[in-house]
Amino acid sequence: MTIPVVPAVHRAVTHGATRTVDATTAVVVLAPELADLAKRFSVDIALDAGVTLAGVTDQPADASITLDLSDGQLAELPPASGVRADGVEVDERHGIEITSDGIRVWGPTPEAVHRGLTTLRQLITERAVDGAAVLDQLRILDAPRFSWRGLSLDVARTFHDVETVRRVIDMLSLYKLNVLHLHLTDDQGWRVEIPDWPLLTEVGAAGAIGDRPGGFYSTADVVSLVRYASERFVTLVPEVDMPGHTSAVFRSYPRLAPATAEGSAGTVGNLNPDDATTLRFVDDVVGAVAAQFTTSAYVHIGGDEAFGMPDEAHARFVDRAMDTVKRHGRRVVGWQEIARAGVGPGDLVQYWMEPTSIQSTLDAGSLGSMVDSDVLASMVPPEMLPLLAEALGKSIDDIPTALAKGATILVSPTTRLYLDRPHAESSTDIEQDESRARIGLQVYPAATLREFVEWDPLDETPMVDSDAQLAGVEAAVWCETVSGRDDLEFLLLPRLAGVGEKAWAAIGATSWDDYADRLAPHSTAWDRRGWAWFRSSLVAWELKGAELGA
Structure with missing residues (x-):
């Protein structure tokens, strides 16, 4: 199965079931420094996919998108090579888990969680129809090659x-x-x-x-x-x-x-x-x-x-x-x-x-x-x-x-x-x-x-x-x-x-x-x-859209 994400993720495993994201889905932040990320994510999802979420909260909720600062399961991913333009050492490794109970995005830093939310944005946009997106249940672990x-x-x-x-x-x-x-x-x-x-x-x-x-x-x-x-x-x-x-x-x-x-x-x-x-x-x-x-x-x-x-x-x-x-x-x-x-x-x-x-x-x-x-x-x-x-x-x-x-x-x-x-x-x-x-x-x-x-x-x-x-x-x-x-x-x-x-x-x-x-x-x-993009004939833009609509 192709995971429709660019850039390609480091590792992905699918579970064979689905999870719906729609107007009943809230974004739960387990650390206060993630609140602004959650708000921007909600705005971006509405712009990119036409999906309006239920809001941002710090209270655990069922069937939610939960954001967490954690390095769990990420140590096996390689660290990035190179240098950062801001001169700061930041770990961008992150994970995404989509299950029947909800969605979890985690990483050791707010920037890592932001990168994970970016992947989730793309997944939701690819599946969005009439204000809802039915996502495949999967687990993604990802990390950048270069800083x-x-x-x-x-x-x-x-x-x-x-x-x-x-x-x-x-x-x-x-x-x-x-x-x-x-x-x-x-x-x-x-x-x-x-x-x-x-x-x-x-x-x-x-x-x-x-x-x-x-x-x-x-x-x-x-x-x-x-x-x-x-x-x-x-x-x-x-x-x-x-x-x-x-x-x-x-x-x-x-x-x-x-x-x-x-x-x-x-x-x-x-x-x-x-x-x-x-x-x-x-x-x-x-x-x-x-x-x-x-x-x-x-x-x-x-x-x-x-x-x-x-x-x-x-x-x-x-x-x-x-x-x-x-x-x-x-x-x-x-x-x-x-x-x-x-x-x-x-x-x-x-x-x-x-x-x-x-x-x-x-x-x-x-x-x-x-x-x-x-x-x-x-x-x-x-x-x-x-x-x-x-x-x-x-x-x-x-x-x-x-x-x-x-x-x-x-x-x-x-x-x-x-x-x-x-x-x-x-x-x-x-x-x-x-x-x-x-x-x-x-x-x-x-x-x-x-x-x-x-x-x-x-x-x-x-x-x-x-x-x-x-x-x-x-x-x-x-x-x-x-x-x-x-x-x-x-x-x-x-x-x-x-x-x-x-x-x-x-x-x-x-x-x-x-x-x-x-x-x-x-x-x-x-x-x-409203971005003015070049419609390259090498990519089946319309065909892909027709398949998704079906």
Whole structure:
């Protein structure tokens, strides 16, 4: 029997009978710290499945859903590998028991119980008809493979408002993902308040890519988002990209820009690691984001694509930025290029450029054709293309170098985890094929939903032979082709469910047929939530719904 849950559970045993959840079913909390979880669960069940529960109580009741803090029967499950973005050791192992007497969800921590309730949400939604769900009696014991399970969201090229970010947090929570990495700054815009540098938001936040509107998150917005995310056990990790991707900085404060050949302030280039004002700027920015993103143990410093910057200067800048982050009481994470600086134990290096495909390009002598690419030429100034080709060549040694220095790898390979790749298969909704031709970065080959799940993080990371060398798994969605919320969700779903599968489930390479069967019923919740998901023709969405209705 297929348990229609994504990500796949560690262990499940069915009992052959059924248990009904309906308006007579109460949620009983045996520990007061679980009361808020129970209330949110009740709201989520109503939204996802149309099932209204009887309420939340601390009094034992028959035929109820009982929540308990306990580690009973969970010691046999493996602990998670990797590191958590909040820097806290939390046990997420949990159990679910559905019997004729009622339903019990337990775990040693509130977060563990939340993960169990997430599984129960999916089970109820799959079986919900007319306000009730008849569930198979079963026992599930489950645990995550990796501690860091995330998504990097580009809010610089397209600004996404607070409500959109909340919707993304809800999607993450539904698939047991626990990190939202916000790419807050780039050439196209600056999206977070820095009190000592007000022009960053007055000038740098004014626009986005093309003619899209700009915007930024006020300090109050960040407080609201951090709270909303933490209530759903998601950590918001801020990224301030430097020393490159800083045109918005230079528009705001030209004195920070490198001098052009004519001696005037330019708007492209990299921050200067040897300039006192620049170092004060970095200190103020890191201090401000560390103060605002209070649940994150990490500040992401970017460090990628510092085109035209001498290697020594880049390493010097990264070293100083890392020192600044640590001085402000946070840990360092950065894109894989920071491996060329003084990273070490405790630092996270985010792997995104895949050496196999890059080496194939080098061996084939096709970097020249890359430089001549019409797609790249439409995105990158011509003078930057040779620098891009040079950067790709350098990247081959990044991960071995990071490992040799004792750093930990965060897995984000472009081929498997960049969700802004175009959809390769058609949609079951013919109107979506027009969107499919428009949304997704054309410089990447199109990818099928199947390609996003038939792989394993350990196998795809060079020079790594153990989960212990990995922090976890993080997808990314870049927004060059995303004009608004619907476009964003069109790229995120159903793919985000597969990210949860790769980050949580300890099953290695996923079987596509099994995964497609488990995923198919999830469209019910997406439709009820009003999420704009891609109706991949590879999954029998309508057929599954017809079977459930029967």
